[in-house]
Amino acid sequence: MLPARAGRRARPGVVVPRGAPLDRFGLRDLLAEAAHGIGSRPARLLLTIVGTVLGIGSLVVTVGLAQTAAGQVARQFDAVAATQVVVEPATARSGDSQRTVGRIPWDVEDRLDRLAGVEQVGAVSTVDIGAATVSAVPVNDPSAPALTPPPVLATTPGLLDAVRGTIATGRSFDAGHDARADRVVVLGVRAAQRLGVFRVDRQPSIFIGERPYTVIGILGDVQRRSDLLDSVLLPVGTARADFALAGLEQAQVTIAVGAGAVVGEQAPIALDPATPEAVDVQVPPPPSAVRRDVQADINAIFLALGAVALLVGGLGIANVTLLSVRERVGEIGLRRALGATTRDVAQQFLVESVVIGLLGGLVGAAIGVLVVVAVSLAKEWTPILDEAAVVGSALLGGVIGLAAGTYPAVKAARIEPIAALRGTAT
Amino acid sequence: MRRSDVDPGRADPHRADPHRADPDGAAPPGADPHPAPDAPGGACAPPVPVIELRGVARSFPGDPPVQALRHADLVVRPGEYVSVVGPSGSGKSTLLHLLGLLDRPTSGEYLLDGLATRELTERDRSALRGGRIGFVFQSFHLLPHRTVLDNVLLATLYSGVPRTERRDRAHAALERVGMSHRLDFLPPVLSGGERQRVAVARAVIASPHVLLADEPTGNLDSVTSGGVLDLFDELHAQGLTLVVITHDATVSARAPRCVRITDGVLQEV
Numbered sequence A: 001m002l003p004a005r006a007g008r009r010a011r012p013g014v015v016v017p018r019g020a021p022l023d024r025f026g027l028r029d030l031l032a033e034a035a036h037g038i039g040s041r042p043a044r045l046l047l048t049i050v051g052t053v054l055g056i057g058s059l060v061v062t063v064g065l066a067q068t069a070a071g072q073v074a075r076q077f078d079a080v081a082a083t084q085v086v087v088e089p090a091t092a093r094s095g096d097s098q099r100t101v102g103r104i105p106w107d108v109e110d111r112l113d114r115l116a117g118v119e120q121v122g123a124v125s126t127v128d129i130g131a132a133t134v135s136a137v138p139v140n141d142p143s144a145p146a147l148t149p150p151p152v153l154a155t156t157p158g159l160l161d162a163v164r165g166t167i168a169t170g171r172s173f174d175a176g177h178d179a180r181a182d183r184v185v186v187l188g189v190r191a192a193q194r195l196g197v198f199r200v201d202r203q204p205s206i207f208i209g210e211r212p213y214t215v216i217g218i219l220g221d222v223q224r225r226s227d228l229l230d231s232v233l234l235p236v237g238t239a240r241a242d243f244a245l246a247g248l249e250q251a252q253v254t255i256a257v258g259a260g261a262v263v264g265e266q267a268p269i270a271l272d273p274a275t276p277e278a279v280d281v282q283v284p285p286p287p288s289a290v291r292r293d294v295q296a297d298i299n300a301i302f303l304a305l306g307a308v309a310l311l312v313g314g315l316g317i318a319n320v321t322l323l324s325v326r327e328r329v330g331e332i333g334l335r336r337a338l339g340a341t342t343r344d345v346a347q348q349f350l351v352e353s354v355v356i357g358l359l360g361g362l363v364g365a366a367i368g369v370l371v372v373v374a375v376s377l378a379k380e381w382t383p384i385l386d387e388a389a390v391v392g393s394a395l396l397g398g399v400i401g402l403a404a405g406t407y408p409a410v411k412a413a414r415i416e417p418i419a420a421l422r423g424t425a426t
Numbered sequence B: 001m002r003r004s005d006v007d008p009g010r011a012d013p014h015r016a017d018p019h020r021a022d023p024d025g026a027a028p029p030g031a032d033p034h035p036a037p038d039a040p041g042g043a044c045a046p047p048v049p050v051i052e053l054r055g056v057a058r059s060f061p062g063d064p065p066v067q068a069l070r071h072a073d074l075v076v077r078p079g080e081y082v083s084v085v086g087p088s089g090s091g092k093s094t095l096l097h098l099l100g101l102l103d104r105p106t107s108g109e110y111l112l113d114g115l116a117t118r119e120l121t122e123r124d125r126s127a128l129r130g131g132r133i134g135f136v137f138q139s140f141h142l143l144p145h146r147t148v149l150d151n152v153l154l155a156t157l158y159s160g161v162p163r164t165e166r167r168d169r170a171h172a173a174l175e176r177v178g179m180s181h182r183l184d185f186l187p188p189v190l191s192g193g194e195r196q197r198v199a200v201a202r203a204v205i206a207s208p209h210v211l212l213a214d215e216p217t218g219n220l221d222s223v224t225s226g227g228v229l230d231l232f233d234e235l236h237a238q239g240l241t242l243v244v245i246t247h248d249a250t251v252s253a254r255a256p257r258c259v260r261i262t263d264g265v266l267q268e269v
């Protein structure tokens, strides 16, 4: 007997063969036993997972509504409004009349182009053509009904881009036309209809007073200053030469998102360094700060509630698992007598509480998704929910179960089999 | 009775016998001190005792300390059927817990199948409990929410019975105790005698080397007790080693060998 004993002592870990690892309390057995342990008391299971369900649910609702609301803000976000700046000379009120006190320099395009955040600059001004008419034919037909002529506007070459306009046919004028004061015009699409100009490939002319102007293009659409569509557009240089244009009335500027504040501060200085207050700059309002703050507060409250619910949920799981350990002392003793190690016992209770937590997480996440969808439907929003956030929340339930089950599992493992079988274990 | 399939003590290929399964081969084959137990009284050495106590004592701390078991020597050979009798508080359960590796002696050495158990880790002791010892308790210890079949299968989880054999073995074990018509019943609806039969099926399913029973008939009337004792006789006849604790003279009378404990002192009757 001695040699064999000595031989076995040499390897203390493998004295007793335990059978193939898969045959001896493998993962399948562990899960099956845990499932039976949980499933034997369905009513208690429901009560146990309530806390976790609430916690995970409010977490998913918070995240989901925040994401949905963010998506909603992005959708409602008016890209044009948020990136359009209008510059005008300041006006002073004297008595009943308003008088402009400042002026926009002719080289407004160059001056504003240099500012950070500015993308397109263009300027526009009404041209006073006096009593002259605007017509497609040179002779003044006295029998024709007297129509108010379409307004004539002087524009800088950059205006088309600055109002996000598109040319329907032909082309727009450029800095060359402007510098040479060429007699060219671009017609707004409605003005062109009125004047009976539909094509520009044969270089039709219109007459402002006696002077002919070559139509080089027709403006199809604009995002700002839709009055341009009813107007005859001249290069500023031409308007200055032919109609003695005195100044610019308005500059349209497109800016990068969020550059409004900076541009609003710098544009007046760039335009009129000596008296920047003589220039009015209307910048887009910053994104609704108030709403964002309220949203953040609501999120914080929801998250705090969720955290409290999760804590309560975890404590609930821990409590119920402890109770279950106490109730099942006899079972623990029996399992030990049947060959379960302390570890097998601990694992079983740990897996039970993890599964309970996971169940709570899954149910909570599902309810949370439903709430987000329901709220979105009611508010006619598009529900937006990150799947990763939902899956993560459900898994978080499992993590809580793990944390909650550790102490009861250790406690179960420490139960002495004899005491357990006698039923006197505490 | 499919004896060759389920016979617990004999020639079972899945029995966790270290001398066959130990892969490190520390003991040379020829020097194996444990001849196969199915050759009792063969030409070679006498069979290794299933249970051997050498001066085992167990005392519980207290003032004064309780000497629950004093310097006990006991040898139980394969196939023996031993009853342990004694008055209440004499140390019978203490002895059974020691034999079942649920407790450790304060002094002395306990050899199970010739294997010294004192130095073993808790893990090894668990493996021995699962693989070589079957327990039957006075209060049955069946899980109330699990079916009869599940209760019996429970013993295969920790004893290394191959997964593919588990169900066949459970059916065979339940057939052996005459309970195969109650597979899907829950324990609370069974009679006491039936519950104890299920517990016996659970105890023998992993082919233990010894069946330890603590007051197996303590909760049963005389008729159902008789049925369980008949079952023990059958198991004994099939070669299973049994140690049955009782304070009932009719129970101990069924066992060929009787051991008495009085105040922690063990004597052969």
Ligand SMILES: Nc1ncnc2c1ncn2[C@@H]1O[C@H](COP(=O)(O)OP(=O)(O)OP(=O)(O)O)[C@@H](O)[C@H]1O
Pocket: B060, B061, B062, B066, B067, B068, B086, B087, B088, B089, B090, B091, B092, B093, B094, B095, B247
């Ligand atoms: N954990 C313990 N701590 C202190 N004393 C103990 C402990 N376990 C048992 N004892 C004592 O050891 C003695 C033997 O107890 P044991 O349970 O073995 O008796 P028994 O013979 O099984 O009695 P019964 O027939 O009533 O079941 C008793 O006096 C008991 O009080």
Ligand SMILES: [Mg+2]
Pocket: B092, B093, B094
């Ligand atoms: Mg007792």
